[in-house]
Every structure is written in structure tokens, then in C-alpha cells.
Amino acid sequence: MTTQQLTEQIIKKKSFLCIGLDVDLNKIPQHLLQTEDPIFEFNKAIIDATHHLCVSYKPNTAFYEAYGLKGWKALEKTINYLNKNHPDIFTIADAKRGDIGNTSTMYAKAFFEDLAFDSVTVAPYMGKDSVEPFLAFKDKHTIILALTSNQGAFDFQTKLVDGKELYKQVLETSKSWNNSENLMYVVGATKAEYFADIRKIIPSSFLLVPGVGAQGGNLQDVCKYGMSKNVGLLINSSRGIIYASQKEDFAQAAAEKAKDLQQQMEGILNNK
Numbered sequence: 690m691t692t693q694q695l696t697e698q699i700i701k702k703k704s705f706l707c708i709g710l711d712v713d714l715n716k717i718p719q720h721l722l723q724t725e726d727p728i729f730e731f732n733k734a735i736i737d738a739t740h741h742l743c744v745s746y747k748p749n750t751a752f753y754e755a756y757g758l759k760g761w762k763a764l765e766k767t768i769n770y771l772n773k774n775h776p777d778i779f780t781i782a783d784a785k786r787g788d789i790g791n792t793s794t795m796y797a798k799a800f801f802e803d804l805a806f807d808s809v810t811v812a813p814y815m816g817k818d819s820v821e822p823f824l825a826f827k828d829k830h831t832i833i834l835a836l837t838s839n840q841g842a843f844d845f846q847t848k849l850v851d852g853k854e855l856y857k858q859v860l861e862t863s864k865s866w867n868n869s870e871n872l873m874y875v876v877g878a879t880k881a882e883y884f885a886d887i888r889k890i891i892p893s894s895f896l897l898v899p900g901v902g903a904q905g906g907n908l909q910d911v912c913k914y915g916m917s918k919n920v921g922l923l924i925n926s927s928r929g930i931i932y933a934s935q936k937e938d939f940a941q942a943a944a945e946k947a948k949d950l951q952q953q954m955e956g957i958l959n960n961k
């Protein structure tokens with residue numbers, strides 16, 4: 690999917706919501722545990738109830754890898770289900786990969802070819818040759834960590850290197866990489882006051898913004914400082930949506946939480 694097509698979906702659905710599919714078997718409704726594939730059944734019910742309210746889904750691979758082969762199979766079934774039934778939805782494998790070049794190529798094949806995701810999250814700290822193998826894939830997107838939502842972001846990312854914050858060095862340097870038009874960036878919703886500075890360096894790139902909901906980030910503030918001419922934002926919420934209820938009505942409850950965010954987004958887009 691191209692960024693142009695993603696923007697068209699945002700305008701059509703009046704939403705720039707990304708729902709995080711971070712499935713924890715301790716948190717899903719008990720009755721699903723009796724099914725053959727509880728992780729996939731949970732995802733399918735959430736997707737069926739929310740696909741009209743969001744433009745993207747982001748399974749974090751940790752929540753699948755934790756369950757071994759069963760978990761990876763459920764991830765494969767989930768991406769296949771999305772690609773077959775909702776090809777207009779932008780899919781993100783949140784895997785935070787990155788390694789020496791030939792290893793990154795294999796990671797890229799795993800997520801872009803074998804699993805056919807539209808994008809993958811990548812840690813940029815091994816530099817250009819660790820990220821370019823992902824960028825080489827046409828119409829696929831590489832979402833690198835810029836300024837993350839957690840407290841530890843202040844350990845390194847905001848430290849000055851040659852007089853400039855490290856995350857700004859990442860933003861600036863990454864623009865010179867081959868196929869950098871395929872880059873998107875992670876910026877945490879908990880860091881709203883940084884968005885204006887970030888937009889000075891990357892005015893139109895898409896930003897994946899996690900941290901709304903369970904981590905306390907504020908949607909209005911993020912949009913005020915982070916929205917570009919073409920919207921340029923994907924706001925992620927995982928636990929705040931998918932665990933709205935642990936009872937039989939869990940999918941309906943998730944849809945209500947998603948609808949609440951979608952309506953706020955519609956209001957913001959109308960006033961843009």
C-alpha cells in the first residue's frame with residue numbers, strides 16, 4: 690500500500706486509528722480458551738467489530754512469539770485474514786528488528802514476503818546498512834524508532850550528540866538513506882511537546898504514534914503539533930481498546946472504545 694492510498698483511506702473512514710493486536714491469553718475472555726486457536730479467534734472478533742473504525746492494525750510480535758509455534762501460526766492467520774478480507778487496511782508488524790545487512794534482509798523477507806505485512810518497525814541504532822535492506826522493498830514501509838513513548842526514551846534518545854538530540858540526528862540522517870521515501874517514524878503520544886520540532890525536520894512523513902490510552906498520551910495535543918498537510922499520523926491504542934471487556938461482549942466493547950477515538954479524530958479532521 691502506498692502512503693497516498695493510506696491517506697485516501699484516512700479521508701474515507703474519517704479515522705487515523707491503528708488498533709494494536711497485543712494478545713495476552715491471561716487477558717482475553719475465558720470462553721475463548723476452549724477454542725482451537727484462542728489468539729486468532731480473539732483477533733478475528735476484534736477485527737470483525739472494528740475494521741470500519743480504523744485504517745490500520747498493529748500486532749506486536751512479542752505477544753505471538755511468547756506462545757511459540759502456536760503464536761506464530763496465529764500471527765500468520767491474522768495477517769492472512771486481514772489481507773484477504775480487508776486489503777485496504779494498513780498492516781504493521783511491530784517487531785522492532787534491525788541487524789547487519791544480510792540479517793536485516795532476512796527479517797525483511799520474513800515480514801514483507803512470507804507474512805505480507807505492509808510495514809515493519811525497526812530500531813535504527815545499527816545505522817544505514819541495517820535499515821536499507823528493509824527500505825529496498827517497493828511499496829513497503831519501514832517504521833523506525835525516533836522518540837519512543839517510554840520513560841527510557843530519555844536515557845539515550847534525547848541526549849545531545851554533537852550539540853543535537855540523538856533522536857533528531859536519527860531523523861535527519863535517515864532522510865539521506867536509499868529509498869528513504871519508504872520511511873515512517875515512531876513518536877510516542879506521551880511526548881506531545883516534541884512534535885513541533887519533529888515536524889520541522891520531517892514535515893510530511895507518516896508518524897506511528899503509540900501511547901494513547903493505557904500510557905496516558907493526549908490525542909488532541911498530538912494532533913495539534915504533529916498533524917501534517919496530509920494528516921501523516923497513525924495513532925495506536927492496544928490495551929485501551931482490545932481489553933475493554935473480558936466478558937462475552939468483548940468485541941462490542943472494543944468497538945465502542947474504537948468508535949470513541951474515531952469520533953474524536955473525525956472532529957479533528959473536520960476542523961483541520
Ligand SMILES: O=C(O)c1cc(=O)[nH]c(=O)n1[C@@H]1O[C@H](COP(=O)(O)O)[C@@H](O)[C@H]1O
Nearest residue numbers: 749810837838875877899903904926927928
Ligand atoms: O513501536 C511501537 O509500536 C511502540 C513504540 C513506543 O515508543 N511505545 C509503544 O508503546 N509501542 C508499542 O505500542 C503498543 C502500545 O500499547 P498500549 O500501551 O497497550 O496502547 C505496544 O505494542 C508497544 O510495544
